[in-house]
Amino acid sequence: MKIMAGNSNLPLARAIAGYLELPLTDASVRRFADEEIFVEIHENVRGEDVFLVQSTSFPANDHLMELLICIDALKRASAKRITAVAPYFGYARQDRKPGPRTPISAKLVANLITQAGADRVLSVDLHAGQIQGFFDIPTDNLYAAPAMAADIQARYGDQALMVVSPDVGGVVRARALAKRLDNAPLAIVDKRRERAGESEVMNIIGNVKGRHCILIDDIVDSGGTLCNAAQALIDAGATSVAAYITHGVLSGAAVARVNKSALKELVISDTILATDATQNSDRIRILSIATLIGEAIRRIADESSVSSLFD
Ligand code: R5P
Numbered sequence: 001m002k003i004m005a006g007n008s009n010l011p012l013a014r015a016i017a018g019y020l021e022l023p024l025t026d027a028s029v030r031r032f033a034d035e036e037i038f039v040e041i042h043e044n045v046r047g048e049d050v051f052l053v054q055s056t057s058f059p060a061n062d063h064l065m066e067l068l069i070c071i072d073a074l075k076r077a078s079a080k081r082i083t084a085v086a087p088y089f090g091y092a093r094q095d096r097k098p099g100p101r102t103p104i105s106a107k108l109v110a111n112l113i114t115q116a117g118a119d120r121v122l123s124v125d126l127h128a129g130q131i132q133g134f135f136d137i138p139t140d141n142l143y144a145a146p147a148m149a150a151d152i153q154a155r156y157g158d159q160a161l162m163v164v165s166p167d168v169g170g171v172v173r174a175r176a177l178a179k180r181l182d183n184a185p186l187a188i189v190d191k192r193r194e195r196a197g198e199s200e201v202m203n204i205i206g207n208v209k210g211r212h213c214i215l216i217d218d219i220v221d222s223g224g225t226l227c228n229a230a231q232a233l234i235d236a237g238a239t240s241v242a243a244y245i246t247h248g249v250l251s252g253a254a255v256a257r258v259n260k261s262a263l264k265e266l267v268i269s270d271t272i273l274a275t276d277a278t279q280n281s282d283r284i285r286i287l288s289i290a291t292l293i294g295e296a297i298r299r300i301a302d303e304s305s306v307s308s309l310f311d
Helices: 010-019 060-076 105-116 129-134 145-156 168-180 224-235 254-259 276-280 290-302
Strands: 002-005 027-031 037-041 049-053 081-086 120-124 139-142 161-165 186-192 201-205 212-220 240-248 265-269 284-287
Touching: 002 010, 010 049, 010 290, 027 060, 037 060, 049 060, 049 290, 060 081, 060 105, 081 290, 105 129, 120 290, 129 139, 139 290, 145 168, 145 212, 145 240, 145 265, 145 284, 161 168, 168 186, 168 212, 186 224, 201 224, 212 224, 224 240, 224 254, 240 284, 254 276, 276 284
Parallel strands: 002 049, 049 081, 081 120, 120 139, 161 186, 161 212, 212 240, 240 265, 265 284
Antiparallel strands: 027 037, 186 201
């Protein structure tokens, strides 16, 4: 087995390789003067089971292109099997047509990865479970929830908890986390615009008064959804609000928004390489899931069960 990495998240790739007690495959992923990507693998991979770690995070298009070109290089170097390990699978929010004449980019990206020559895909908390079906190759979707639940138990286990979904679409994910937290009660933030032109009203479904709320989501991007939900929960009488979110996209002014928000803390995983602003924020903590990904890779290579990681 070999672990190779693109440039999107080298610390995570190194941590995964460390868990598996393997060196990272000697390869360089460089740019020509015009920013075209050039990949060179400096060791033999013929007949190898290769796991290529590359999140399609910011800059999304560059990192996606790196992923595709690395797959092509591995294929032409006669790797036996190539698994695209994209801990953060970008473009996933474009998973249906929200209006006429719009693309389904998640499907297009799935096609690109498959056409480039990947044999399998491994990702974490896909935005929607059905994106698995966009790939016509085996795709494993891992969940950060067990690691989050353990952290929540350790930090907040002695408090009256309430798991909260920041929108109606995230209820299944929130319910799954609540189940892991001894069936903690569940609340939902329901955003509504009563009339066109009026601002959104945040209705809380569930009584959060006196509760320590745990907001759970797959992505924090601008931070708008999260920070507005945290404020609405405090306004509804929650004692405090912490958030556990798998993919810290945190674009633009998101970190500044989180720093000024009603959140006690935001916990993100390391599927996306943290920016300096994220690392320097005393409101944001990073929970590594390198061990989870490493163990899933080991099981895929050994052909043993991956789903039993979540029993
Ligand atoms: C939406 O369906 C996702 O689960 C997240 O809630 C959303 O992507 C967060 O975006 P933002 O941080 O920009 O509000």
